[in-house]
Amino acid sequence: MSNSIEKKNNVIKVHFAGESIWMPLNRPLNVSGTEIVDNVQIDSVISSSAPDYDAYTIYMTRKCNYSCSYCFVNRNARDSIVTVAELIDFIESRGKKKIQVRFFGGEPLLKLEDIKKWVCELEGLKECGYSVSYSIVTNASLLNAEVIDYLYSMKFIVILSHELNDILQQNNRLASEKLQIKAKQNMQYLAKTKLVYRSTIRCMLGPNSEVTILDRFQYAVNDLGISGVQFDIPHVDIKSEHRFTSDTIDELKKQIEEVTKFYLQKLEKRDYRYLGLYNIDNLLKIWILREKYIDYDTCGFGINHFAIDVDGTIYPCQNFAGTEEFEIGNVHLGLNGKEFETDIEKHNVCRLCSARELCTKRCYSSNYIGTGDIYIPNNTQCEMKREFITAAIYILYKLRQNEALFDDYCAMLKAKNRFLR
Numbered sequence: 001m002s003n004s005i006e007k008k009n010n011v012i013k014v015h016f017a018g019e020s021i022w023m024p025l026n027r028p029l030n031v032s033g034t035e036i037v038d039n040v041q042i043d044s045v046i047s048s049s050a051p052d053y054d055a056y057t058i059y060m061t062r063k064c065n066y067s068c069s070y071c072f073v074n075r076n077a078r079d080s081i082v083t084v085a086e087l088i089d090f091i092e093s094r095g096k097k098k099i100q101v102r103f104f105g106g107e108p109l110l111k112l113e114d115i116k117k118w119v120c121e122l123e124g125l126k127e128c129g130y131s132v133s134y135s136i137v138t139n140a141s142l143l144n145a146e147v148i149d150y151l152y153s154m155k156f157i158v159i160l161s162h163e164l165n166d167i168l169q170q171n172n173r174l175a176s177e178k179l180q181i182k183a184k185q186n187m188q189y190l191a192k193t194k195l196v197y198r199s200t201i202r203c204m205l206g207p208n209s210e211v212t213i214l215d216r217f218q219y220a221v222n223d224l225g226i227s228g229v230q231f232d233i234p235h236v237d238i239k240s241e242h243r244f245t246s247d248t249i250d251e252l253k254k255q256i257e258e259v260t261k262f263y264l265q266k267l268e269k270r271d272y273r274y275l276g277l278y279n280i281d282n283l284l285k286i287w288i289l290r291e292k293y294i295d296y297d298t299c300g301f302g303i304n305h306f307a308i309d310v311d312g313t314i315y316p317c318q319n320f321a322g323t324e325e326f327e328i329g330n331v332h333l334g335l336n337g338k339e340f341e342t343d344i345e346k347h348n349v350c351r352l353c354s355a356r357e358l359c360t361k362r363c364y365s366s367n368y369i370g371t372g373d374i375y376i377p378n379n380t381q382c383e384m385k386r387e388f389i390t391a392a393i394y395i396l397y398k399l400r401q402n403e404a405l406f407d408d409y410c411a412m413l414k415a416k417n418r419f420l421r
């Protein structure tokens, strides 16, 4: 029997690695190996209040020292002409006091000195009652001891992009050999610093690769010394060599089962060197640690997330930068009033999906690039997400069979709260 997920009367039923498991949506921790036949009532799971924070993704530059084969960024363009004063004006016009700023690109560390200046100015907001936090997405090639110290001192969350395999890295994330070696050494160095607790590697999976997810996870932990890893599929169109087909997605699902069993074994042995498989931990975190029992959010798309391109144009997401129909304003003039429907009840496919209450961060960019419509899900992304949801329910069920083990896992999740974002 192949792995599956279905829903009846608000009870999720999954089949994974030979086990049938039921999870009532009102109490996800009450997973059971016997059928739950009750009609489970769940309140509206959509939060009625607007998010209390705003997030900004800033293109510091569109230039890059890499040339990745799946990259969506138009890297011919220039450095940002936006000033931090303009950003601060926009932040103040929004009225939210909790702010997250993510430095993006191109390669944002090409503009390290500007980042430092921006952070210095943004810190000033704290005197006016703002809370401000920072993150950066980087290919790691320009990290060094001084940069790492700086990022740690300003409490940055760091997303490191890597293929977690030397050959795939060389083939897909094109750069000089010198830069590749540097990036790997920099990550190994970072792994020995306290910044590692705030760092996660984002790894793109590809079809037709003999390198499995487990191989890549082991590379992260054993070769780099970093266990925080998030796997994703690149958002690419139908013609791309990186596009998954039904055959290759089936292979990917097998790999997800393999890495899940490995992860469970490590948790059972309390070998927490491996703790950090984001695609699973993040779901368990939502079910275990959050007050809200299920995550029904979108990604903040123009509601509380704004991406600011190098010329100051605002988009709901960085992946749409340069696409005119998604312009929602300009940092100099403010928002233009254009909004997108983010209520899941209006999305015909997601509305009827068995995993809709458990699916986090439905991605409009993946949909748009994959299907041409932000509201029509990209099937391969959905297949991967549903498989990880199924896998996470399996891990939860197995952990719940040993309360001491489950308690230890919860304690570790809380202690290593680098994953809680």
Ligand SMILES: C[S@@+](CC[C@H](N)C(=O)[O-])C[C@H]1O[C@@H](n2cnc3c(N)ncnc32)[C@H](O)[C@@H]1O
Residues within 6 Å of the ligand: 064, 068, 070, 071, 072, 073, 104, 105, 106, 107, 108, 137, 138, 139, 159, 160, 161, 162, 202, 204, 233, 234, 235, 236
């Ligand atoms: C565009 S890069 C910019 C920051 C930096 N240069 C880096 O690579 O981390 C940001 C992230 O987008 C990812 N990315 C690139 N192309 C993508 C695609 N087609 N779909 C999804 N993610 C992609 C990269 O792997 C990286 O993690």
Ligand code: SF4
Residues within 6 Å of the ligand: 064, 065, 066, 067, 068, 071, 072, 073, 105, 106, 107, 139, 161, 173
């Ligand atoms: S390093 Fe980042 S911005 Fe540069 S080409 Fe690769 S994914 Fe794109």
Ligand code: SF4
Residues within 6 Å of the ligand: 349, 350, 351, 353, 354, 355, 356, 357, 359, 360, 362, 363, 377, 381, 382, 383, 385, 386
């Ligand atoms: S994005 Fe895909 S997996 Fe998630 S709710 Fe929509 S259809 Fe389901």
